[in-house]
Amino acid sequence: MSALLQVGRAVERVDGADKVTGQAVFGADVRLPGMLYGRVLRAPHPHARVVRIDTRRAEALPGVLAVITADDLPSLKVGESTAMGEVGLNVVYLADMVLCRGRVRWKGHPVAAVAAVSPHIAEEALQLIDVEYEVLEPVVDVLQAMEPGSPLVHDDLYTNLGRGQRSQEPSNVGTYLRIERGDLEAGWAAADVVVEREFRTRNVHQGYIEPQACVAQATADGRVTIWTTTQGAFAVRDQVSQLLQIPAKDIKVVPTEVGGAFGGKHYPYLEPLATMLSRKSGRPVKLVMSRAEVFEGTGPTPGSVIRVKMGANREGKLTAAYLWLAYDAGAYPGSAVGAAAITGLAPYVVPHVRVEGYDVVTNKPRVGAYRAPGATQVAFAVEQVIDELAQQVGLDPVTFRLRNAAREGTVRHDGYQYRRIGLVEMLEAVKAHPHWQAPLPEGRHVGRGFAVGYWFNGQFQSTCQIAVNPDGSVSLGVGNPDLSGARTAVVQIVAEELGLTTDKIRMQILDTSTAPPTDSTGGSRNTYTTGLAAYRAAVAVREEMKRRAAQLLEASPEDVEWAGGEFRIKGAPSRRLTWQQVAAQQRQTGGPINLVESAGGGGDHPSFSAALCDVEVDPDTGHVKILRWTAFQDVGRAIHPVMVEGQMQGGTVQGIGWALMEEYVWDQGVMLNPNFLDYRLPTALDVPDIDTHYVEVPEPNHPYGVRGIGEAPIVPPPAAIANAIHRATGVRVTELPMTPERVWQALAQA
Amino acid sequence: MAQKVAVGLVLNGVPEQVLCEPRQTLLEVLREHLGLTGTKEGCGNGNCGACTVLVDGEPVNACLVLAVEVEGRQVTTVEGLAKPGELHPLQEAFVQLGGYQCGFCTPGFLMSAAALLRENSDPSDEEIRQALAGNLCRCTGYDKIVKAVRSAAATLRNGGEGDERLAASGASR
Numbered sequence: 001m002s003a004l005l006q007v008g009r010a011v012e013r014v015d016g017a018d019k020v021t022g023q024a025v026f027g028a029d030v031r032l033p034g035m036l037y038g039r040v041l042r043a044p045h046p047h048a049r050v051v052r053i054d055t056r057r058a059e060a061l062p063g064v065l066a067v068i069t070a071d072d073l074p075s076l077k078v079g080e081s082t083a084m085g086e087v088g089l090n091v092v093y094l095a096d097m098v099l100c101r102g103r104v105r106w107k108g109h110p111v112a113a114v115a116a117v118s119p120h121i122a123e124e125a126l127q128l129i130d131v132e133y134e135v136l137e138p139v140v141d142v143l144q145a146m147e148p149g150s151p152l153v154h155d156d157l158y159t160n161l162g163r164g165q166r167s168q169e170p171s172n173v174g175t176y177l178r179i180e181r182g183d184l185e186a187g188w189a190a191a192d193v194v195v196e197r198e199f200r201t202r203n204v205h206q207g208y209i210e211p212q213a214c215v216a217q218a219t220a221d222g223r224v225t226i227w228t229t230t231q232g233a234f235a236v237r238d239q240v241s242q243l244l245q246i247p248a249k250d251i252k253v254v255p256t257e258v259g260g261a262f263g264g265k266h267y268p269y270l271e272p273l274a275t276m277l278s279r280k281s282g283r284p285v286k287l288v289m290s291r292a293e294v295f296e297g298t299g300p301t302p303g304s305v306i307r308v309k310m311g312a313n314r315e316g317k318l319t320a321a322y323l324w325l326a327y328d329a330g331a332y333p334g335s336a337v338g339a340a341a342i343t344g345l346a347p348y349v350v351p352h353v354r355v356e357g358y359d360v361v362t363n364k365p366r367v368g369a370y371r372a373p374g375a376t377q378v379a380f381a382v383e384q385v386i387d388e389l390a391q392q393v394g395l396d397p398v399t400f401r402l403r404n405a406a407r408e409g410t411v412r413h414d415g416y417q418y419r420r421i422g423l424v425e426m427l428e429a430v431k432a433h434p435h436w437q438a439p440l441p442e443g444r445h446v447g448r449g450f451a452v453g454y455w456f457n458g459q460f461q462s463t464c465q466i467a468v469n470p471d472g473s474v475s476l477g478v479g480n481p482d483l484s485g486a487r488t489a490v491v492q493i494v495a496e497e498l499g500l501t502t503d504k505i506r507m508q509i510l511d512t513s514t515a516p517p518t519d520s521t522g523g524s525r526n527t528y529t530t531g532l533a534a535y536r537a538a539v540a541v542r543e544e545m546k547r548r549a550a551q552l553l554e555a556s557p558e559d560v561e562w563a564g565g566e567f568r569i570k571g572a573p574s575r576r577l578t579w580q581q582v583a584a585q586q587r588q589t590g591g592p593i594n595l596v597e598s599a600g601g602g603g604d605h606p607s608f609s610a611a612l613c614d615v616e617v618d619p620d621t622g623h624v625k626i627l628r629w630t631a632f633q634d635v636g637r638a639i640h641p642v643m644v645e646g647q648m649q650g651g652t653v654q655g656i657g658w659a660l661m662e663e664y665v666w667d668q669g670v671m672l673n674p675n676f677l678d679y680r681l682p683t684a685l686d687v688p689d690i691d692t693h694y695v696e697v698p699e700p701n702h703p704y705g706v707r708g709i710g711e712a713p714i715v716p717p718p719a720a721i722a723n724a725i726h727r728a729t730g731v732r733v734t735e736l737p738m739t740p741e742r743v744w745q746a747l748a749q750a
Numbered sequence: 751m752a753q754k755v756a757v758g759l760v761l762n763g764v765p766e767q768v769l770c771e772p773r774q775t776l777l778e779v780l781r782e783h784l785g786l787t788g789t790k791e792g793c794g795n796g797n798c799g800a801c802t803v804l805v806d807g808e809p810v811n812a813c814l815v816l817a818v819e820v821e822g823r824q825v826t827t828v829e830g831l832a833k834p835g836e837l838h839p840l841q842e843a844f845v846q847l848g849g850y851q852c853g854f855c856t857p858g859f860l861m862s863a864a865a866l867l868r869e870n871s872d873p874s875d876e877e878i879r880q881a882l883a884g885n886l887c888r889c890t891g892y893d894k895i896v897k898a899v900r901s902a903a904a905t906l907r908n909g910g911e912g913d914e915r916l917a918a919s920g921a922s923r
Binding site: 010012013015016017018019020021022023024025026028029031119120206207208209210211257258259260261262288290291483484485642643645646647649650651652653654675676677681682683684685687689690 | 771773778781782785786787788789790791792793794795797798800827828829831832837841844845846847848850851852853854855856857860875878879880882883884885886887888889890891892893894895896
């Protein structure tokens, strides 16, 4: 590849001015004439039967224009499923989750919704809806839920045992999965050291600062327009279409800017309700969640119980691994236990493996995706056991991992064979890094911890359209919401291919009636796949522009080259046209240039990350202070270095929050801390500067070597901190979050 | 429905009068009545700082202030941070140094940082982190926000423009 002018530079972000002036329009910023404000009534019990709902008093309140319950939803056929990329959910479950159909399955389950002329009247109306509940015993703990005889969250859920088999009796286990490789007994026999431990993690929330919000406007001719903050406008369209039985052609979803998502903005929690309220009232309706509703009404990441047993020989080679994973899916099946069953061991070559996974339902909010869904929990467990094995065979944690590291050609325990990956290069970079080589900071209980993380990174499918305007500027259109800056990277790729600067290109995120169809933004796929579609469209536009120039120059297209800002005839440099000249004469040379290309559907683009941290433990309080942090990653290719660093830093700090402070505190299925005071996110005072160091091992199937980078950084921090605590104190903390209380108790028991 | 009252304030340097109910917060009135949606609601109870605005130059959570309380006060929102068509050095630094990702918490951070830099033209990183500890950001990990504020402080010390409008809107003390 020749020298790059746009890719690899920290060009100015294309959404910069919008975001710092308050002009960017997020979900709750949409306002329409005549708009009503909706509110959702949520069940106060984690498990109950709805005996009766009487909405008459609410309907009689002046200012209330619509009240809806599940009776207003069409009934759905069993077994249909919606297309939502990495977080598909059976449509019958989805419908039940959006609006309770008689059986309350978690505290916060919507049972009715109202629309009124002000949010305050809507709030008052909620108090006037009379609901009679028959309270049922909830099942909250994941291990208890697996016991025979426990209360059932669903009377008709049977365990999917794979290969078309299912359990004889209804169960809270939605899926049992098993991965087997080699001969586990032979693996234990070959081991000189074996470590076995049990770990627990709790529900944590994505913690996006922007609550879910949307506005829906239904018109008399049957059309619906929905403005919403979502990771996938087309997914919202198709879900609303399925749930409300409205043809997709009649639904236009306009994606707003997204104020953080991290996997949490896939499901249409509000859009179907707002649509129904708008249909019933004849007015546009806005629905915005409160922070408590975000905690109790959307999907956090699963809590888990994880048992790990691993063995290694004296040379420091892993011989065997056994993982037992129980992931808490909440009210409907579908946790990320399947992903966890792979990611936990993905960095390593292990000859003998057994993984057993359980997807378990409980009376809690149905979980969603959260940045590398499933991977952080299992890494917290496996990476601690790896650390212990390294200590027992007398190797430092980086060298131990290098001895067992997966590389190009390695066949993972699930049978997937890696193409070119950069784990070894990243581990070598750790060894060479000043942080790794520096002595430990001064202090009594100071330790250095290390851990590795993995995420698959999916492709799914994207489409991109590029039009050349008569003035030579370029309009780029996609349907993928941009969560944290990928649109700048896509513009950089197009600029590179067209030989233009990024300021000549405007990228628009279009609504579902004008955008080329695309999958949702998620799985760290946007720069990869949308970037690939944009690359193909840009190449097509460049070649078309060459053909147009050839017409104008009365030459053969093969003789025209595009270089140095000019179309020239090879060998006759005096005959030339600028980009603008060719663009201005599109109509005379064949009509407007507007080309569409798609990409995706191919394999993963794996990224490995690592966390290196120095911590100090206060033995009197159990408080863990982070003294120094360096995040490492193989990023494939950094299209925009500052944004890559930002992803690494942001993911790291989310991981630190998960490690030290964040959890849903449950009391019999009631969340005790649904606010940002009691559910603490890290503040600027809780974390240090996060240094970053990335290596660039290009992904072989992408023209720019891109790998998804957003998710992998969250995976290793909890394990790295636990390993640092162990090295500082000799004590293993096996439960997240590692609050001062838990650390203090672990120290006291040691 | 509660009786509405008229509230007069100076909003981003311009006198305004707005009719609102006594129970409405400044945040609701700014967003729903005055159309200034740059100020964001992230939690509604003062924990996240996304709704930070300046009242007589002091940073406050607009979700914790009733609109009737700002009668006769100077209120500055993110829309009033710079002259139209220009960027305040803080805004410029956030763009250049990656001080935001999704951008939702950004207006609140900018207002908290603007208040800090009026008090302290050369804050240390620790002082910056202290001043921003009431603002939650879930995307950046704070590192680049701190660097952006430090950079903007240097720009302002070296005579960079952009703070005059704040001064003109009564933010000086």
